Every structure is written in C-alpha cells, then in structure tokens.
Amino acid sequence: MRSVHKLSVALAAAATLVLAACSGSGGDASTNGPVTLTWWHNRTTEPMKTIWQQIADDFHKSHQDVSFTIEPLQNEQFQTKMPLALQGSTPPDIFQQWGGGSLKSQLSSGKIADITQASSSWIGPLGQSAKGWQVDGKQYGVPYQMHAVGFWYRKDLFATAGITTPPSTLDELNAAVAKLKAANLVPIAVGGKDRWPDAFYFNYFAIRQCSVDALKKAVEKTELADPCFTKAGENLKAFLDTKPFQDGFVGTPAQQGAGSSAGMLANGQAAMELQGDWNPDVMQALSEDKALDSKIGWFPFPSVPGGQGDPKAVLGGGDGFSCTSRAAKACADFLGHLVGEEVQKKLAATGSGLPVHPAAVASLKTETHKQIAEYTANAPHLQFYLDIAFPTNVGQALNDAIANFFAGQGGPDTIVQSVTKAAAGNK
Amino acid sequence: MSTATSARPLTAPSSHAPRAGGTPRRSRTRTRLELALLLAPGLVLFVGFVLVPIGVAAFYSLYSWNGFGPLTDFVGLDNYVDAFSGDVFQSAIAHNLIIAALTIIVQLPLSISLALLLNRKLRGRTFLRMVVFAPYVLSEAVTAVIWLLMLQPGGFVDQVLRGAGLGWAVQQWLADPKIVLYSLFVVITWKYIGFGVILLLAGLQGIPAELREAAALDGASSWQTTRHVVLPLLGPTIRVWIFLAVIGSLQLFDLVWIMTLGGPANASTTMATYLIDHGFKRYEFGFGSAVAVILFIICFTFALLYQRFALRRDTDGALTRAVN
Numbered sequence: 001m002r003s004v005h006k007l008s009v010a011l012a013a014a015a016t017l018v019l020a021a022c023s024g025s026g027g028d029a030s031t032n033g034p035v036t037l038t039w040w041h042n043r044t045t046e047p048m049k050t051i052w053q054q055i056a057d058d059f060h061k062s063h064q065d066v067s068f069t070i071e072p073l074q075n076e077q078f079q080t081k082m083p084l085a086l087q088g089s090t091p092p093d094i095f096q097q098w099g100g101g102s103l104k105s106q107l108s109s110g111k112i113a114d115i116t117q118a119s120s121s122w123i124g125p126l127g128q129s130a131k132g133w134q135v136d137g138k139q140y141g142v143p144y145q146m147h148a149v150g151f152w153y154r155k156d157l158f159a160t161a162g163i164t165t166p167p168s169t170l171d172e173l174n175a176a177v178a179k180l181k182a183a184n185l186v187p188i189a190v191g192g193k194d195r196w197p198d199a200f201y202f203n204y205f206a207i208r209q210c211s212v213d214a215l216k217k218a219v220e221k222t223e224l225a226d227p228c229f230t231k232a233g234e235n236l237k238a239f240l241d242t243k244p245f246q247d248g249f250v251g252t253p254a255q256q257g258a259g260s261s262a263g264m265l266a267n268g269q270a271a272m273e274l275q276g277d278w279n280p281d282v283m284q285a286l287s288e289d290k291a292l293d294s295k296i297g298w299f300p301f302p303s304v305p306g307g308q309g310d311p312k313a314v315l316g317g318g319d320g321f322s323c324t325s326r327a328a329k330a331c332a333d334f335l336g337h338l339v340g341e342e343v344q345k346k347l348a349a350t351g352s353g354l355p356v357h358p359a360a361v362a363s364l365k366t367e368t369h370k371q372i373a374e375y376t377a378n379a380p381h382l383q384f385y386l387d388i389a390f391p392t393n394v395g396q397a398l399n400d401a402i403a404n405f406f407a408g409q410g411g412p413d414t415i416v417q418s419v420t421k422a423a424a425g426n427k
Numbered sequence: 428m429s430t431a432t433s434a435r436p437l438t439a440p441s442s443h444a445p446r447a448g449g450t451p452r453r454s455r456t457r458t459r460l461e462l463a464l465l466l467a468p469g470l471v472l473f474v475g476f477v478l479v480p481i482g483v484a485a486f487y488s489l490y491s492w493n494g495f496g497p498l499t500d501f502v503g504l505d506n507y508v509d510a511f512s513g514d515v516f517q518s519a520i521a522h523n524l525i526i527a528a529l530t531i532i533v534q535l536p537l538s539i540s541l542a543l544l545l546n547r548k549l550r551g552r553t554f555l556r557m558v559v560f561a562p563y564v565l566s567e568a569v570t571a572v573i574w575l576l577m578l579q580p581g582g583f584v585d586q587v588l589r590g591a592g593l594g595w596a597v598q599q600w601l602a603d604p605k606i607v608l609y610s611l612f613v614v615i616t617w618k619y620i621g622f623g624v625i626l627l628l629a630g631l632q633g634i635p636a637e638l639r640e641a642a643a644l645d646g647a648s649s650w651q652t653t654r655h656v657v658l659p660l661l662g663p664t665i666r667v668w669i670f671l672a673v674i675g676s677l678q679l680f681d682l683v684w685i686m687t688l689g690g691p692a693n694a695s696t697t698m699a700t701y702l703i704d705h706g707f708k709r710y711e712f713g714f715g716s717a718v719a720v721i722l723f724i725i726c727f728t729f730a731l732l733y734q735r736f737a738l739r740r741d742t743d744g745a746l747t748r749a750v751n
Contacts, residue, residue, distance in 0.1 A: 080707050083494030105710055108496035193601070193688060248580040250691035251602030256572065259579035393493070393709040407604060407692035425491060427509045427705065427714060 034065040035327050037093040037334065040081075042319070044072045047350055055346075059337055066330045086111050086324075094331050097141040097322040099132035100388040101395055106322075107135060113323040114138050118332035126339060129356045132384050133320050141322035144338045145353030147276045148316040148376045149200050149385075150300045152283075157185055157271040158297075166299035170239075173302045177244045180271050186246045189261035189270035191254025195403040196387065197261065200274050200315065201239070202402045202415060203386050205232040207313050208304035212381045215309075219389045222423040224416045228308065233405075233412025235304060240406065246270055250407045255282050262286060265296075274301070276316075277354060277372050298368045300375055314379040317388050319353060390419070397422035481723060488717035493710045506717035516718070519689075519696045520725075522608055526697075527676035529612050531669060537616070538623030538668070539661075543653065545624065546631045556628070563621035571685035574614045575601070578686075601687055604694035611683060611695055618682070619675070623668055630664030631657070663741040670733055677726050698722045 039056065043049050049072055056068040071092070073081065078096055085091040086109035097103060106112055116139045123130055123142065133141040153166065158176075161183040167173040180187040191197040207215065210228035218224055246252065246264065253260045254275075264270040266283035273279065284292055303311035321338070323331035337343060344360035347353070351365035354373045361373045376382065387395030401418035404410050488507070491500040510516045545556050562570065577583040578600040585597045600610040634657060642652045680699035683689060689696035689704060696704075702722065706715020734742075 083710065083712065086495055102710075105493050106495055108493070110496060193690060195688065195690070246580070248599035248602030251599065251607070251687065252579065253575065257576045257579075259576055259582055391493075393711050396704075396709040403690060404692045407690065407694075409692040422709075427513050427711070 034067070035330050036067045036069055037327055037331060038069045038071065038090075040071050040073055040078070040085075040092040040095040041321070042073060042075050042078060042096045043352075044074055048352055051346065051350065055338070055343055059334055063330075063333070066334065082106065091324045091326075093324055093327045094321050094334065095324075097133065097320045098317060098388050099141065099143065099320055100317070100384050101391040102388060103133065103140055103322065104135050105392050107140065111324045112140050113325045113328035113331065114140060115142075115323055115328065115332040115335070118329065119336065122336040122339065125358060126356045127358075128382055129318060132318060132382075132389075133322070141320045142335050142339055143318035143320035143356050144335075144344075145347060146316055146318040146356055146376065146382075147278065147353055148314050148372050148382075149204070149274060149276050150298055150314075150372065150375075151272050151274055152265060152279050153272045153297050153299065154265065154268060154270075155295055155297050157268060161185060161271070166297065167302050168299070169302050170235075170304045174239075174242055176272075177242055186264065186270040188244045188246075188272045188274070189252070189264040190245050190249050190273065190406075191252050191261035192245075192250040192403065192406050193252055194254040195399045196385075197254050197275065198403045198406045199385070199387055199399045202232065202236055202398075202405075203315050203383070204274070204301040205236045205239070205304065206309075206386070207315055207381075207383050208232070208301070208309040208311065209235060209307040211308040212310065212313065215381070215383055219384070219386075222390055222394055222419065224419045229416050230412045233415050236405070237412060250403070255286075258286055260286065266292060277369065278352065280366070280368070281352065293366055293368070296368065298372055310380050312375075312379050313381040313383060314376050315383050315385065316376065317385045318356070391423075394419055394422040481720075484716040484719050484723075487713050488720050490713040491711075492713040494712040495710075498713075500713075502713070506714045507721065509714065510718055510721060515693050515696060516698075516701055518693060519698050519701045522695065523677050523679065523697050525608060526612060526615065526679055527673045529609075530615070530672045530676050533612075534616050534620060534623060534672065535665070535669070538620055538627055539658075539665070541620065541624045542627035542631060543657070546628060556624075559624050560621035562618050563625075565618070567618070567681035568685060570614065570618050571682045574617075574682075575686045578610060602691060604692050607687055607691065607695045611686065614682060614686070615679070619672075623672070626668050627661065627664055630661045634660045666737050666741060670730070670738065673729060673733075674726055677722070677729070698725075 039052075041052055043052055052072075053070060056070060060067050073096075075096075082095065085095075086106060091109075091111055103112075116137075119139050119142060123139065126142065129143050129146050130139065133139060133143060151166070157180065158166075161176070161179040163176050163179055167176045177187040190201075206224075206229055209232040210218070210226060214226040214228055218226065218229065224230075246261075246269075249261075252264075255262050257263055258267055261270070261273050262275065262279060262282045263286040265273045265279075266287035266289070275282075280293060280296065283296070289295070300312075300314070321335055323335070339356055341357050341359045344355045344357035345363040348355040348360040348363040349365060351369055354369070354376060355361060355364070358377065361370060361377070364370045364373055383389075385395075387399045389395070390398065397418045398415065401410060401415045405412075405415055487498070489501060489503060490498045491502045491506070492498050541559060545552060545559065549555075565573075580599060580602070584600065588594060588597050598606050598610075601607055638656050638660070639652055642656050647655070678699055679697045680703070683695055683697055683700050684703065687695045689700040698718065699722065702715055702718040705711045705718065
C-alpha cells in the first residue's frame with residue numbers, strides 16, 4: 001500500500017510539472033514586428049467562410065507583417081469556448097463579439113483590448129451602430145454588420161386572404177391575422193422551441209410601449225421597473241389571445257427543417273414570421289423554390305396605440321469582433337479594414353447582414369434588404385435585443401420567462417420579475 | 428472501473444506472496460516496476476480527467492462566478508441551497524426519476540420479450556435482430572433531429588396515425604407540457620431497446636441448452652421453463668442492464684436538448700439540461716458546477732448502493748474478495 005501511495009505522489013508531481021510546462025507559453029506581441037493573429041469567427045458556411053479567408057489574405061498582402069490563423073466556430077461553440085479561452089493564457093486575438101451585456105461580462109477577464117484610441121480615425125461612419133460595442137464610453141469591439149428584426153411575409157398568401165397593404169398598426173395586424181384565419185391559413189409562424197423568437201415579440205412590444213429613455217434606463221440598471229414594461233407584457237398577452245400562431249408553436253424549432261417556422265414561411269404554410277434580416281438565407285436552404293425572394297416581403301413591427309415608444313425604433317443587434325490585448329494594435333488595424341467602404345461593399349453583396357458603412361447600402365443583394373437597411377438607418381433608436389443588452393444570466397432568464405409565458409405559464413409581472421430576480425443573483 | 432479490474436491479477440500476488448513467506452527482494456522491485464508501468468497511464472488519465480475535474484467543480488460550486496476573471500465571490504453552499512429550493516430543478520430531478528422508472532417498467536419487459544423471441548430459431552432472425560439494433564447505432568443527435576421533425580404537428584407520426592384511422596390519438600407531441608416527457612420517453616425507448624436486446628441475447632446464449640432440455644424432460648411447459656430456468660439465469664444480465672439504464676436516465680441530455688431544450692415551460696427539463704442551461708447559457712459557472720456536483724453525487728450514490736446490494740452477488744468473489 002505504501003508503495004502505491006508514493007507512486008501516486010510521484011505521479012501527481014509529474015502531472016503538475018507537465019501542466020506548468022503547458023501554461024508557460026504566449027508572448028507579448030504588442031510591440032512592432034511580425035505577428036500572427038488567431039481569428040475566431042462564426043461563419044462556418046459558404047460563401048462567408050471563403051470571403052473572410054480572402055479578406056485576411058488581402059490584408060496580409062498589404063500588411064506583410066500581419067498573418068492569420070483562422071478558426072471558424074459555430075455560434076453555440078462561442079458560448080462554451082470563450083469563457084475558457086479568456087480564462088486561459090492564449091485567447092484568440094480576434095473573436096466574434098455580439099456586444100452588449102455579454103461583452104460586459106467578458107470584460108471582467110481583463111483580456112479584452114480597449115480600442116477607443118486605435119479606432120478613433122475610422123469609426124465615425126458607423127454612427128450609432130458602434131454603441132453596442134461600448135462599455136462606459138470605451139470601445140471594446142466593432143460591428144462589421146448589423147441586424148434588424150421585422151415581419152417577413154408571403155405576398156401570395158396575403159393576396160389570397162385579401163390583404164392589400166402590409167399592416168402598419170397593431171389593429172391592422174390583428175385584422176390581417178383574422179383575414180388569414182378566415183382564409184384557413186396560418187397567420188404567423190414562430191419558432192417557440194428555441195425561445196429567442198418568442199423574445200422578439202416582448203422586445204418589440206416594449207420598444208413600442210416604452211420611451212427611449214425608459215429603455216436606456218432599463219438596460220443601464222438591469223431592471224424592467226418602469227410600468228411600461230408590464231403594459232408591454234399585457235399588450236403581448238392580448239396579442240397571444242388572438243391565437244395568431246401555428247398549432248403547437250411552443251415545440252416548433254426556428255430554423256431546423258421544413259417544419260420549422262422559417263420552413264413554414266418558405267413553403268407557404270404560414271403567412272408571416274417576426275424574424276431577423278438573415279431569414280431569406282435560412283428560408284432558401286429549406287425550400288426548393290428558386291423564386292422565393294420575389295414572393296417574400298418585409299414590413300416593420302407595427303405601431304401600437306397608446307405607447308410612448310417611437311413607432312420607427314427598431315429591434316436589432318449585430319455581428320462584430322473584439323480584440324484581446326496581446327496584439328491589439330494589429331487587430332484594431334484589421335478591424336478598421338473590415339468596416340472600411342471597400343470590404344463593407346463586398347460583405348453587403350453577400351446579403352448576410354446590413355452593412356455598418358452607409359456607402360455600402362447600395363451594394364445589398366435584394367430590394368428587401370435595401371428597404372430594411374434604409375429603415376434601420378433612419379430609425380431614431382436601435383434597441384439591442386434585450387437578452388444581449390442585459391448581462392448574459394439576466395438576458396437568458398428573461399428569454400426563459402417570455403418562452404414560459406408563450407407556453408401559458410406566468411404573466412406580464414413574471415416577465416418583469418425574472419429580470420429583477422436574475423439581476424439580484426437568484427436562480 | 429477498468430483499471431481496478433485489470434490491476435487485480437497483479438496486486439493479488441504481491442499482497443499474498445510475502446505472507447506465503449520469503450520472496451526474493453528483486454522480484455518485489457520487479458513487481459513494483461510492473462505495477463508502475465501498467466498502472467501509470469490509466470492512473471494519470473483517471474486522475475487528470477476524472478478526479479481533478481470533480482475536485483475543481485466542487486471548488487467552483489462554492490463561488491458565484493460568471494466564468495471570467497478570478498474567483499472572488501465566495502458564497503459557501505448557497506448555490507446548493509438555490510438549486511434544491513428552485514422549482515425548476517426539483518421538477519428536473521422528478522423528470523429524471525420518471526424516465527428511470529418508466530425505463531424499468533416499460534423497457535425491461537419489452538427488451539426481455541424481444542430477446543426471448545429473437546433467441547428462437549425463426550425465419551429472418553438475423554434481419555430482425557439487425558432491425559431492432561439499428562436505432563442504437565444512430566448517434567443521439569441524428570435520432571433527435573429525425574424525431575424532432577417527425578413529431579411536428581402534421582408531421583410523419585401524425586400522418587401515419589391518421590392513415591391508420593387513429594386520428595383521434597394525434598397530440599401536440601412536443602408542444603404539450605403534459606405529454607412532452609412521454610413523447611421523449613418513446614424516442615428513448617426506440618433508441619435504446621436494441622441495446623437491451625443485444626445484452627440480453629448475449630445473456631441467453633450463456634444459458635446451457637441442457638438445462639432447458641432437462642426442464643422439458645421433467646414436463647415443464649415452455650412458460651415454466653422460461654419463468655423458472657431462463658429468467659433466473661438471466662438475472663446477472665438484467666441487473667447490469669438496470670444499472671446502465673438508470674445511470675443513463677439520470678444523465679439524460681442530448682435527446683432532450685435537441686428536441687425540446689427542456690421546454691415547453693420546463694416540462695422536459697432534466698438535471699443535465701438544467702446544468703448546461705445555467706452553466707453555459709447563463710454563464711453561471713459556479714451555480715452550474717453545484718448542479719454538476721449534485722448530479723454526480725446522485726449517480727455515484729446510486730452506483731455504490733446498487734453495487735453493494737444488487738450487483739454484489741454477481742460480482743462476489745470476482746471483485747469483492749480480491750480487494751479484501
């Protein structure tokens with residue numbers, strides 16, 4: 001027995017040495033000289049995967065001392081990998097950043113570079129888009145494209161139901177829902193299984209009900225204390241009571257398969273879906289219809305009577321990148337290149353998002369996307385998705401409460417309390 | 428487990444030899460060397476990938492920590508109190524127990540009947556065995572996506588039911604909080620029945636044909652032979668299957684995560700989905716670690732008790748005596 005004990009002590013010592021040897025790498029490259037940037041982005045599919053590679057290659061040609069190691073990761077992987085990477089000694093130099101509360105959470109790692117200075121020369125054209133990547137007035141990343149949420153609809157089904165113009169007020173939307181139902185059609189598809197599509201509805205009812213100040217204050221203080229949020233929940237309840245969704249919507253996935261909410265819209269089984277600007281790509285992948293683009297239209301979330309919110313305010317977010325401190329200078333230069341007019345035009349042409357540089361809007365692929373970009377550019381307020389704007393634990397708690405509400409559990413006040421509870425550290 | 432069993436033949440001589448009297452010293456050194464050489468890789472892996480992570484998780488579980496930056500907010504056992512006092516976690520434990528109970532009540536008899544059937548000489552036996560076993564070969568993720576699509580309203584399952592004149596039985600399989608857990612159980616059964624059948628078939632092969640023949644000569648009916656000869660001899664296999672099935676039910680994750688994410692309204696949340704939801708989706712790593720430790724303790728306690736009281740008679744002499 002004793003020999004086994006000695007053996008295990010020896011093994012433990014050996015293991016410690018090995019671990020120590022592993023963690024000793026990673027140098028400081030903030031000074032000049034050749035540098036290789038590790039880049040984690042979320043574009044695992046074509047065409048964007050190749051486009052990012054080309055952009056990196058081009059940048060290397062004009063900046064010989066900067067080269068890249070690119071690792072595309074799926075969105076879900078970022079959730080698990082980023083905390084580990086930022087906790088370790090060799091985090092990626094550039095990584096996908098959604099901004100808002102998750103950025104704020106990541107800041108406590110102390111590894112994310114403040115690029116306020118480094119970005120000052122080129123960040124101007126981005127305007128209010130860049131704000132989501134700021135914490136306490138400092139820039140910790142930049143978006144390379146923005147996203148906006150609105151109603152996607154089937155023009156053919158609207159025609160069948162006798163709806164001539166897309167609804168612009170809540171009453172008109174309710175009337176449209178009634179007409180579609182009368183025509184035996186599913187008015188709206190929602191991917192309730194995934195929870196976040198449910199959250200879009202509460203977010204928008206809050207944006208229409210609450211003043212911009214109330215929204216800003218809510219995010220700042222991590223609470224939905226203003227009565228307008230409870231009212232928004234009541235409005236949502238009234239809307240849910242009109243039963244506008246497909247059967248069994250709380251079990252429907254948002255993007256998987258033809259039976260998903262996006263698939264239903266793509267295949268003409270539902271007339272509307274409240275979704276982001278990325279929806280056409282998702283729908284195209286779930287449909288054989290090559291002329292799909294021409295059958296699909298877009299309209300903003302309708303105005304809600306009695307609300308203090310701006311009827312032109314838009315719900316959205318964006319994809320961006322942050323730098324870690326090891327090679328912050330080279331990284332920031334590269335980000336400047338990404339949001340420059342030339343690269344922005346190239347990105348806009350893919351239709352994968354809305355450009356952050358105004359000059360690139362004209363390069364967008366479809367008229368619908370141009371319409372969304374224009375609407376977003378003219379919006380007096382861009383409200384970040386609340387789950388992203390809040391710290392991660394609060395945002396997810398809010399989404400869960402909204403999803404439960406969709407499933408018939410809880411009321412407007414449970415949604416409001418979920419934020420207060422989560423912010424106070426309760427589970 | 429495997430390290431313990433593989434080490435036994437080596438430890439046995441070394442502990443018994445000195446008592447037998449005077450083994451040359453050189454051979455003892457040699458034994459130790461062999462021990463070190465053979466045990467080391469397994470021990471390093473076990474310590475590094477099992478014991479250390481468990482210890483680290485237990486350590487994290489005492490902090491309120493979002494995964495970034497240093498551990499500064501020590502909260503003691505608050506995370507455990509929070510977990511046990513939360514409705515959602517309580518129902519998650521209940522869901523795991525329901526699945527485990529259903530597994531034993533439904534899957535076990537089903538597996539035994541199928542195994543007995545497929546152990547007979549009948550036409551196309553190999554093919555039938557393959558059909559029963561095929562779902563087990565599919566990955567959980569693939570199974571989950573296929574069934575997610577088939578169980579949508581108006582999907583494959585509904586159409587088959589309607590086609591068979593059973594339209595009244597159609598439900599919102601994944602959307603009705605009262606039904607979703609049982610829908611998932613059907614998928615779990617579909618997926619894992621093959622494993623039980625193969626295990627039991629192997630057990631049946633081990634029962635000597637002479638015993639059945641002797642029972643038949645004594646005038647035992649086919650049912651009597653099965654009840655009094657085959658099933659008792661199948662006991663060890665059944666007990667191992669129950670062990671694996673219960674542990675599997677307690678750790679249920681992949682299928683649920685892909686098909687429902689624990690919803691709607693937490694109606695299908697399991698301990699493992701709750702853990703991932705809080706640990707990784709909400710960045711509550713301290714709390715998530717506490718849930719992981721609870722899950723570990725539940726599984727470990729069950730494993731120990733089951734080994735001690737149910738599996739002991741099967742492994743007695745094989746495992747237990749050598750350790751003594």
